Amino acid sequence: MNLFIYQLKQAFLGLKKKPAFVFSVVSTMGITLGALLCVVTLAYVMLIKPLPYPEQERLFLVESTVVDKDQKKIFSAFNYRSLVNLYRKQTSFESAALLAYGKNVLVSQPSQPQVITTYVTPETFELLNIPMVIGRSFGIDEQLDSYNPVAILSYDTWQNEFAGSIDILDEKLVVDNVSFSIIGVVAERFVEPKTYYIKHPLTDVWFPWDYNYISAERRKETGSMSLDTMFL
Structure with a gap:
C-alpha cells in the first residue's frame, strides 16, 4: 500500500512538470466523452425512444411510390381517387386515416394570419390519441363526405x-x-408526428378531410398525383 501511494505521488509530481501534456490529455478525453454521449443520445432519440402514441409499434405510414421504367423510385405521391379508394376498402389495418397538408388565411381574424392547416378523417385523433384541452375531436359527424364545417385549433393558435x-x-x-x-x-x-417531411411546420388548424385543397376536378382525375396527402 505504501509503495502504491509513493508511486502515485511520483506520478503526480511528474505531471506537474508537464502541464501542457496534462491539458492535452484531459481535453482530448473530454471531447471524446462528449462526442460519445452525443452519439448515444442521438441514437436513443432516433432509434430506441418510443413514440408518444398508444401502441406505437402498430402505427404505419403507407407510401405510394412513383417509379421510372427501370423501377427506380422517382418520388412518393398518391393519386387522390386511389387514396380514397384505399381508405374505403382496405382490410389490412384495424383503423386507417387520411391526412392532407396545406396553408390558408384566416380571413375572419383582424390580422388575417396565414396558418398551417391539416385535413384529416376522424380516425387521426384516435390513432394518435390527440388530447383535447377544450371541446371534442372529430367524430362520426365529420366522416368522409359529411361536409360538416367544423374546425379544431392548436393550443398556440388558440392563445395567439x-x-x-x-x-x-x-x-x-x-x-x-x-x-x-x-x-x-x-x-x-x-x-x-412528422408524417410529411421533418421540417414541416406544426399544424395550426385541423379541418375535416372533405375540405382539403384538392379541387373537385382533380379528385376525379386518374393521373393527378399529390405529394402532401398521407395514409396513416
Missing part, C-alpha cells in the same frame, strides 16, 4: 389568435369563404 378565450367554442373562423364552427382545442402537450 384568440387570446385563449374560454368562449372559443362559441366562435367561428372563415377560410376559403367557408365559415367553420370551432369545436375543440388540442392540448399543449400533444406531440405532432
Whole structure:
C-alpha cells in the first residue's frame, strides 16, 4: 500500500512538470466523452425512444411510390381517387386515416394570419390519441363526405389568435369563404408526428378531410398525383 501511494505521488509530481501534456490529455478525453454521449443520445432519440402514441409499434405510414421504367423510385405521391379508394376498402389495418397538408388565411381574424392547416378523417385523433384541452375531436359527424364545417385549433393558435378565450367554442373562423364552427382545442402537450417531411411546420388548424385543397376536378382525375396527402 505504501509503495502504491509513493508511486502515485511520483506520478503526480511528474505531471506537474508537464502541464501542457496534462491539458492535452484531459481535453482530448473530454471531447471524446462528449462526442460519445452525443452519439448515444442521438441514437436513443432516433432509434430506441418510443413514440408518444398508444401502441406505437402498430402505427404505419403507407407510401405510394412513383417509379421510372427501370423501377427506380422517382418520388412518393398518391393519386387522390386511389387514396380514397384505399381508405374505403382496405382490410389490412384495424383503423386507417387520411391526412392532407396545406396553408390558408384566416380571413375572419383582424390580422388575417396565414396558418398551417391539416385535413384529416376522424380516425387521426384516435390513432394518435390527440388530447383535447377544450371541446371534442372529430367524430362520426365529420366522416368522409359529411361536409360538416367544423374546425379544431392548436393550443398556440388558440392563445395567439384568440387570446385563449374560454368562449372559443362559441366562435367561428372563415377560410376559403367557408365559415367553420370551432369545436375543440388540442392540448399543449400533444406531440405532432412528422408524417410529411421533418421540417414541416406544426399544424395550426385541423379541418375535416372533405375540405382539403384538392379541387373537385382533380379528385376525379386518374393521373393527378399529390405529394402532401398521407395514409396513416
